[in-house]
Amino acid sequence: MASRQSKPRPARAARVSKRKARAGTLSSAGLPKAWSGRFAEPVDELVKRFTASVSFDKRLSGADIRGSLAHARMLAARKIISAGDLAAIERGMAAISREIAAGRFAWSLEAEDVHLNIEQRLTALVGDAGKRLHTGRSRNDQVATDVRLYLRDEIDSIRATLVTLQGQLLDSASKYADVVMPGFTHMQVAQPVTFGHHLLAYFEMFERDRERLADCRRRVNRLPLGAAALAGTTFPIDRESVAKELGFESICENSLDAVSDRDFAIEFAAAASLILVHLSRFSEELIVWMSPRYRFITLPDRFCTGSSIMPQKKNPDVPELVRGKAGRVFGHLVGLLTLMKGQPLAYNKDNQEDKEPLFDTIDTVRDCLTVFADLVAGIRPVPDRMRAAALEGFATATDLADYLVGKGVAFRDAHEIVARAVRAAEQKGCDLADLPLAALRDFSPRIGVDVFDWLTLEGSVARRKHRGGTAPAQVRLAVARGKRRLARA
């Protein structure tokens, strides 16, 4: 009895909830939507906003117009559209470019994304020719093309910024080729190095970053257009000519792959992450060196800020912020990887989520590199402080061992002899170079008066004069090699 009475109820409830779900007040599960009272608009308005990308993908407008023009020219060459249509499209696109440049273009949420915004405006300006532009094309291959074109240009500009930063490192390295500082392992004074040599380590890191970007660019620079929605098109298109006009090195060979994969953006984010790894290491060193405990360097005031409460403070905000930005860029890399993971072929709307992390990665890496190029120019070493620190940790102990090897002692025996000498100096509270010759000879009779040349910081660095070593002469040669590399860039 009870079950009979209650039976029509769920059926009616289901009909009602379906209706309400259509009206936007219920979720598909029949539950009132948590936000229904908060939003004045019906659900389709929210979906419109939720799915729209124009607010951020409008930065692809330049690439979108270039891609559309190349597509239209190919369509006309293949007689898929008329010469008159092409002329109208070219005229319309020129007007649209002007509107966008002047900030007069009326971007509309109704038109969802950059592609439809431009296409609708084109049709408004030139009529039916605008409606023919999308022949043999889909937004799926269009957006993939736009992102690749845009990213290719940004890679070129980031690589140029790396060159500027590297040039600055070379200038500073040659200026400070003779400045001796302690080199560290485990944050303990290890052996003396030159400040120029230390800076050149970063030159090398950024050189590899530049190579990585060049390599990534090769895979970015392939044309997806022609894949259409996913399967290609029935029109007799000419993909090679479009690729040539747009400066793509080759075309994507498989239409399904062309519209779906964003591995090129992930690769870029990985390369950008490594740049931030390098910048964050450099930042960390600058922060430590600038601290009053070290005082190895000074940074110009324009890169520092004071404290609102402690009047004496000068904080290295810029390197700290760059160190922090690394987390942001790594986050974008993981975001893009996760976005792609498990996506079935071919295009899915998930891919619209590639843009904000990609754009923010581009902006962040560019800003960090730009500010760092300027920052490097302002780093001033404090040679006395560096020197004093290098004299503290028996930094020339290895040199003494090498000296003994030169006198015929086996390296392992020399190592042991020096270890004992270091212990004695430590007990006396002095450096190895401060021990009298007689005391040193107690450890090995092979030690002669010429040993003191080996125990000085300058002698130590000057002897590491092979390629890749820290000797001032080698630093100068490395700077010259680096300059030649940059000149070829």
Ligand code: ARG
């Ligand atoms: N705004 C879209 C994106 O960024 C463009 C492609 C849309 N394609 C589609 N079938 N909904 O991915």
